[in-house]
Amino acid sequence: xxxxxxxxxxxxxxxxxxxxxxxxxxxxxxxxxxxxxxxxxxxxxxxxxxxxxxxxxxxxxxxxxxxxxxxxxxxxxxxxxxxxxxxxxxxxxxxxxxxxxxxxxxxxxxxxxxxxxxxxxxxxxxxxxxxxxxxxxxxxxxxxxxxxxx
Numbered sequence: 237x238x239x240x241x242x243x244x245x246x247x248x249x250x251x252x253x254x255x256x257x258x259x260x261x262x263x264x265x266x267x268x269x270x271x272x273x274x275x276x277x278x279x280x281x282x283x284x285x286x287x288x289x290x291x292x293x294x295x296x297x298x299x300x301x302x303x304x305x306x307x308x309x310x311x312x313x314x315x316x317x318x319x320x321x322x323x324x325x326x327x328x329x330x331x332x333x334x335x336x337x338x339x340x341x342x343x344x345x346x347x348x349x350x351x352x353x354x355x356x357x358x359x360x361x362x363x364x365x366x367x368x369x370x371x372x373x374x375x376x377x378x379x380x381x382x383x384x385x386x
Contacts, residue, residue, distance in 0.1 A: 268312040271305040278302045279369070282346075286362050292350050295358075299347050303340060310336050314376045328376075335372045342368060 265273065278301040285291035313329050320328045342365050349358040 266312075266315055268309055268314060271309040271312065274305045275302050275309075278305075279365070283362060286358050287355050289353060289355050292353070292355070295350050296347065299343055299350070303343050306336055306340050306343065314378075316376055316378045319378070332372075332376045335368070335376070339365070339368050339372070 278298040281298045282295055282302070285295055310333055314332055317325050317328055342361060346358050346361040346365070349355070349361055
């Protein structure tokens with residue numbers, strides 16, 4: 237019995253230390269990363285409920301979260317800009333902003349489909365949004381370092 241209490245205590249200490257590390261990592265996020273994280277969270281929620289017409293009101297709320305954060309992201313610049321040659325930085329930022337604007341057009345299309353009760357069409361639009369996200373991240377996001385295998 238005492239051994240299990242020690243294990244539980246050790247587990248609690250480990251969980252607390254891991255949560256502190258995780259919260260420390262969140263503080264290091266750039267303003268753009270925070271916006272993109274909020275978009276991603278809402279995007280995942282939309283993906284889980286998009287084909288359920290009973291969830292359309294909640295889906296519209298999540299689309300508003302996506303739209304609000306994407307519009308705020310328009311005023312920010314990707315951290316990767318610093319890795320682009322100075323002569324190409326203005327074009328890089330303009331391309332980033334054009335991508336965000338195109339994403340917002342797609343969000344509007346999805347909103348219209350959801351309001352019209354066309355959830356099947358909205359699923360197709362979601363796939364287009366996923367493609368836009370993938371391409372945008374490939375071009376404008378700094379690739380995460382992969383930890384070495386042991």
